[in-house]
Amino acid sequence: MFIFRLLLKNAFRHKLRTLLTMLGLIVAICAFGLLRTIIDAWYAGVDGTSSTRLITRNAISLTFPLPLNYAERLKTVEGVTGISWSNWFGGIYITERNFFPQFAVEPASYLALYPEYVLNEDEKKAFILDRQGAIVGRKLANQYGWKIGDQIPLRGTIFPGTWAFTLRGIWDGVDAKTDESQFLFHWQFLAESVRKRSAKGADYVGVYVVRINEPNNAPLISERIDAQFKNSLAETLTETEKAFQLGFVSMSEAILVAINAVSFVIVIIIMAVMANTMTMTARERLAEYATLKALGFSPGFVVKLLFGESLVIALMGGGLGMLVTLPIAAAFAKAVGTLFPSFVVSETTMALQLLASAIVGVVAAAWPAWKMSRIDIVNGLRHVA
Structure with a gap:
């Protein structure tokens, strides 16, 4: 002392x-x-990934979509226990400065693959049943002051027009690493709207999210998936969710x-x-x-x-x-x-x-x-x- x-x-x-x-x-x-x-x-984004999820995208580039009918073939691959899909939307909320990730997803299967998104059952059910419904992370909702039932308009860039969504749920992350800044809505709503304007591009998805039974078998299951679509018009590249996110970080x-x-x-x-x-x-x-x-x-x-x-x-x-x-x-x-x-x-x-x-x-x-x-x-x- x-x-x-x-x-x-x-x-x-x-x-x-x-x-x-x-x-x-x-x-x-x-x-x-x-x-x-x-x-x-x-x-x-890398730290918040799961070792039981793979991402399957077009082998040429992420900007090239994959056919929707690949979903059924993916389910037959040994080691795959669940699949879903998503599309990047890229809309603008009021002004270009209000940037946040927006994805069109298949609601039920997508939420099943992301248990880290904690959403109460009533809100989940309301989202699944409402074709124009949307859910957002808590961080995003707090930033813009959104509440359940609010109408949220997005001005499309990739998909032109004004798109109106009803907020049906707000999820909380299971921990601090969980992304609470995303906006999710129905892929079917997007596909139907695209189909009305042009049949081309309606039955395509951006990426497939694949759940596997054993994380240690990720390389083997990835090879099986890519072999399934080899020499097709849209060959695939499958990698772990972590590797997929690291690809963006490397840029x-x-x-x-x-x-x-x-x-x-x-x-x-x-x-x-x-x-x-x-x-x-x-x-x-x-x-x-x-x-x-x-x-x-x-x-x-x-x-x-x-x-x-x-x-x-x-x-x-x-x-x-x-x-x-x-x-x-x-x-x-x-x-x-x-x-x-x-x-x-x-x-x-x-x-x-x-x-x-x-x-x-x-x-x-x-x-x-x-x-x-x-x-x-x-x-x-x-x-x-």
Whole structure:
């Protein structure tokens, strides 16, 4: 306890310098945590995937659809226990700035494949029975203030026209990784509307979602599915849901690498600032450390004093930076809306922030501690601070 009080007094002997250094630490650790959270949010869709689901799409490109009659053939593949399908809609709600994922799905089978969407039975039944019904995630509903029974108009881009939907349900995610920013409606409603305008394209789907009985057999079952449609007019490519999501993340790989690099550069910069502070501190106390050695204190004691003081400053600044990260991340999540399915500061990120603070404290004190441990007593006592 005495040592801690001594370290605390030493740390705040030059209050302005210490406070400015801590302010820099708070900003740096907060920025580090926020950037790490952005990276985590980019991978949120990957982390929320299931190992029992596969995605089957057109082998040429995701923009090419698959025939609806593939559904029956998929059911016959060994290892497949359930299937559903979806189409990307790409509508606009009021203005282009209001972006959120919209999918036309087969209601009953799709919800059966996504148990992480927690929807009460009454709302689920109302959605299934209403051809123009829709359901949304809680995050999306909160963002736009939607309530059950609201009419939601979407202006089509891929599918022209104004489409009106009645909100029949709002689902909650089973955990923080579950995407609550999607808008789901009936695929049949979309197909019928397309058929009225043109028979072409009505009986096609974007992707098939396939449930399998054994996650370890995913590669084998994927091969069986793709072999089923080999040499057809629409060959398929089947992959795990995680691999499918990673395909989208890889499109932004350069951005993620840059964000990752910047997060560590920030830590290195504050490490240099902290090292400068500790070097100035050691230089000012040269005579004190020489006196301690003259009184019989070992060089190790001097080293501990410097490392301890550096760690006190670093951990206090880092701890405050961690606390500041939480409200800033919440404000950022609100500002970006549904851009990220989930934007939460994880325990891993907070652990990395704490680790970064400790590393800054240790590295910053290394050089001055080494110098002070080798100080000559006579020369040190001659020093005038």
